[in-house]
Amino acid sequence: MRPAGRGEHDSLYFTYPRFAAPKGPRGAPVPVAIVGAGPVGMAAALELARHGQRSLLIDAKDTFNDGSRAICLSRSSFHILDRIDALAPFLETSLPWTTGRSFYRGQQILEFAMPDSADEKFRPMYNLQQQYIEQFLWDAIERCPLIETRWQTRLEGVQPTPHGATLSLVDPDGAYQQPADWVLAADGARSTLRRLLGLRLAGEAFEGRYVIADVRMAHDYPTIRRALFDPACRPGGTVLIHRQPQDLWRIDYQLAPGDSADDATREGAVRTSVQAVLDEIGHTGPWELEWWSVYSANTLALETYRHGSVVFIGDSAHIVPIFGVRGLNNGLADAQNIGWKLALVLARQAGPGLLDSYTPERRGATLDVFANASKSARFMTPPSFGTALMRDAALSLALRQPWAGALANPRQMAPHTYADSPLTAPDAGMESGLGGPVPGAMIADARLGDGFLSDRLGPLFTLIWFGTPPPIAHPLLRLLALPPGALWEAPEGSAWLIRPDLHVAGRWAFGDAAGILSWLDHLLERP
Amino acid sequence: MTDPEPLFDALAAHLDRIGEDRAPLFLAKAALALAVALNDNARALALLEGCAHDLERPA
Numbered sequence: 001m002r003p004a005g006r007g008e009h010d011s012l013y014f015t016y017p018r019f020a021a022p023k024g025p026r027g028a029p030v031p032v033a034i035v036g037a038g039p040v041g042m043a044a045a046l047e048l049a050r051h052g053q054r055s056l057l058i059d060a061k062d063t064f065n066d067g068s069r070a071i072c073l074s075r076s077s078f079h080i081l082d083r084i085d086a087l088a089p090f091l092e093t094s095l096p097w098t099t100g101r102s103f104y105r106g107q108q109i110l111e112f113a114m115p116d117s118a119d120e121k122f123r124p125m126y127n128l129q130q131q132y133i134e135q136f137l138w139d140a141i142e143r144c145p146l147i148e149t150r151w152q153t154r155l156e157g158v159q160p161t162p163h164g165a166t167l168s169l170v171d172p173d174g175a176y177q178q179p180a181d182w183v184l185a186a187d188g189a190r191s192t193l194r195r196l197l198g199l200r201l202a203g204e205a206f207e208g209r210y211v212i213a214d215v216r217m218a219h220d221y222p223t224i225r226r227a228l229f230d231p232a233c234r235p236g237g238t239v240l241i242h243r244q245p246q247d248l249w250r251i252d253y254q255l256a257p258g259d260s261a262d263d264a265t266r267e268g269a270v271r272t273s274v275q276a277v278l279d280e281i282g283h284t285g286p287w288e289l290e291w292w293s294v295y296s297a298n299t300l301a302l303e304t305y306r307h308g309s310v311v312f313i314g315d316s317a318h319i320v321p322i323f324g325v326r327g328l329n330n331g332l333a334d335a336q337n338i339g340w341k342l343a344l345v346l347a348r349q350a351g352p353g354l355l356d357s358y359t360p361e362r363r364g365a366t367l368d369v370f371a372n373a374s375k376s377a378r379f380m381t382p383p384s385f386g387t388a389l390m391r392d393a394a395l396s397l398a399l400r401q402p403w404a405g406a407l408a409n410p411r412q413m414a415p416h417t418y419a420d421s422p423l424t425a426p427d428a429g430m431e432s433g434l435g436g437p438v439p440g441a442m443i444a445d446a447r448l449g450d451g452f453l454s455d456r457l458g459p460l461f462t463l464i465w466f467g468t469p470p471p472i473a474h475p476l477l478r479l480l481a482l483p484p485g486a487l488w489e490a491p492e493g494s495a496w497l498i499r500p501d502l503h504v505a506g507r508w509a510f511g512d513a514a515g516i517l518s519w520l521d522h523l524l525e526r527p
Numbered sequence: 528m529t530d531p532e533p534l535f536d537a538l539a540a541h542l543d544r545i546g547e548d549r550a551p552l553f554l555a556k557a558a559l560a561l562a563v564a565l566n567d568n569a570r571a572l573a574l575l576e577g578c579a580h581d582l583e584r585p586a
Binding site: 389390392396 | 551552555559
């Protein structure tokens, strides 16, 4: 929502593009149709294109999503952006951060820093408004001849076919049928595809509701996330404050259980609430209200993310609370995960069984978020009398005892480890005392010469071999030979197989080249 | 075993001073701080479990 007199896309600082209705022929079969040209849909198209696969992006709107919505991009998302060649403008514009501070009744009780080091190419977190995220992905899509985008194109039906699905689409010129071998549902929390297929999200809804408001102001505070518990401006509630580029500030404040969302989202109420927060943090200068919305802390997901030839990615598959900043970040990981797998299947470099790993890997990541979210939610929006009392007890203790402050640490999530995935090799490293990343984990980056490990990895699989490698050739594999001990205290002859999404497919203390190649062919179901 | 007498008196004095409204918060803080100071979660959890009994007036 925006202040009276301004339209949905009348931003103080961002000019929304207007995309024309599609011209030219429509309805020719496509290998992949992606429904929803938000950040997740665009990232999926770019990941497919990176591996040489064409896709068709459709979106009912004629511009980007309104408002800044998701603003925190994690390190793992920056690796995805790096690999789809969209990174440069993100690095130029976003604000990196490592530190969070928590306050209880106006006094600081905790300062935490997320893990970071010179070995990491990217910082743990970057703040950037969602419309910039969409703009920069769109800029990359416009450079890419393999992606066709049709704006102003609404999905009205979906019909499974023996080799995919046919979408019923409507644009300003009329209705037509669009066949596709595969359909990616990137159409968000209110997914049309989900409704058309009769699927429902299951899970629980937390009590907490937040108003999220963006204001523009010259405010002198570093890019440090602030959490205010039980502040004077919102007794009993929680307030979160994030800095964004262009002098924009994100203020999230919790509504009391009895507050009506309709009343709380009226412009006057938002202005009064924001002013109270600004008074509390000592901002005395002027400010302008840019945009606001209301948000509930739900943990909801589909039972399975793939239904025949339709695969759900991002918010269409899962709704998570904001506290762990895993909504968009997990959506981007979904897009990358299905993107490289589908590309290999379309190129006949892998069997369709490879796609069976998508749900367990990415739904597993969602369930991980749920577990962490309920830990965060018990601090952000205590769900019961006992939790609320103990939350207050911990916060009150934290004023004098640092151990209690740690209970208020928001547990920003690390990437999910695909330990139980069918694509993860049984660990042949543990009993030999091998260090380094375990099978299923996303690798941490590392300094290598003038660059980083992540820069040296191939577009698909990479075999990192410590010592003199045996002669290995495989069309999907890059061999990276490093001196023993160059990373992870890896001994001579040890080997790690890294996937296109930087997760470890397997590790071996005594690499056996033929065995590793046959494992790779096995997991890809190569003939 | 330590002499519980001064602990009993101190808790009573704190509660008198703090008052009924704030007593739950004080007792929650005290329980959590003492349980952590015990540095033995199994024992602390067993003691808490024990304290959850016999809170009702017998019928």
